[in-house]
Amino acid sequence: DAGVIQSPRHEVTEMGQEVTLRCKPISGHDYLFWYRQTMMRGLELLIYFNNNVPIDDSGMPEDRFSAKMPNASFSTLKIQPSEPRDSAVYFCASSTRENSRELFFGEGSRLTVL
Amino acid sequence: QKEVEQNSGPLSVPEGAIASLNCTYSDRVSQSFFWYRQYSGKSPELIMSIYSNGDKEDGRFTAQLNKASQYVSLLIRDSQPSDSATYLCAVKPTGRRALTFGSGTRLQVQP
Numbered sequence: 001d002a003g004v005i006q007s008p009r010h011e012v013t014e015m016g017q018e019v020t021l022r023c024k025p026i027s028g029h030d031y032l033f034w035y036r037q038t039m040m041r042g043l044e045l046l047i048y049f050n051n052n053v054p055i056d057d058s059g060m061p062e063d064r065f066s067a068k069m070p071n072a073s074f075s076t077l078k079i080q081p082s083e084p085r086d087s088a089v090y091f092c093a094s095s096t097r098e099n100s101r102e103l104f105f106g107e108g109s110r111l112t113v114l
Numbered sequence: 115q116k117e118v119e120q121n122s123g124p125l126s127v128p129e130g131a132i133a134s135l136n137c138t139y140s141d142r143v144s145q146s147f148f149w150y151r152q153y154s155g156k157s158p159e160l161i162m163s164i165y166s167n168g169d170k171e172d173g174r175f176t177a178q179l180n181k182a183s184q185y186v187s188l189l190i191r192d193s194q195p196s197d198s199a200t201y202l203c204a205v206k207p208t209g210r211r212a213l214t215f216g217s218g219t220r221l222q223v224q225p
Contacts, residue, residue: 031211033212035215041217042215042216042217042218043158043202043215043217043218045213048211050211056210091157095211101146101206102148102160103158103213105157106157107156107157108157
C-alpha cells in the first residue's frame with residue numbers, strides 16, 4: 001500500500017509569495033492531520049480533519065494559514081503571504097477511526113522562506 | 115508548562131548498553147501514550163504505545179507508564195548504532211484525536 005504522499009518535498013520561496021503544500025492520505029483513513037516541525041518548537045499540530053471536515057484548527061498560527069480537504073484523498077495547506085518564520089518541515093499524517101491512536105506520517109515538505 | 119516535556123539531549127550511550135528516555139506530561143487524565151522514532155531528515159514512525167500503568171515490552175524496547183507521577187519512559191536494551199535517532203514522546207489528550215508531541219530526545223549510540 002502507498003503511504004501518505006506529500007508534495008513538494010522541498011520548497012524555497014521568497015517572503016510574500018504564496019505557498020501550497022499538498023497531501024494524499026492513505027486510502028480508507030478517516031483522519032488527516034497537518035503538523036509543523038521546527039527546532040525551536042518541535043512537532044506542533046496545526047489542524048486536523050475527520051471525514052474531510054475540519055475539527056480542530058486551533059493550532060493554525062494566523063490568518064495567513066489555511067487548509068482544505070475537498071475530498072477524502074486530497075488536502076492542501078496554504079500560506080499566503082509567506083514569511084521567513086514559516087520556514088519548517090510540514091508533515092501530513094493520517095489515521096483510521098478504528099485505530100485513531102497510530103498516525104502514519106508522510107515524508108514531509110521542507111519549506112524555506114527567504 | 116509544556117503539555118509534554120522531554121530532555122532534548124543528546125543522550126550518548128555505548129553500543130550494547132541500555133538507553134533510558136524519559137517524558138512527563140501535564141494532562142492528568144490522558145489515557146494513551148506513544149513513542150515515535152525519527153531519523154534525521156525522515157518522518158516519525160511509531161515504535162511503542164502504552165495505555166496502562168506498568169511495563170510493556172516489545173523486543174529490545176520497553177515502555178513504562180506511571181500515571182500517578184505523569185511519567186512515561188522508554189528503555190532500549192542492547193543499544194545499537196542504528197538506534198541513533200530522535201525519540202518523540204506523544205500523548206493523546208482527553209477528548210482529542212490528535213497527538214501532542216514532546217520536542218524529542220536525541221539518542222546517540224557510540225560503536
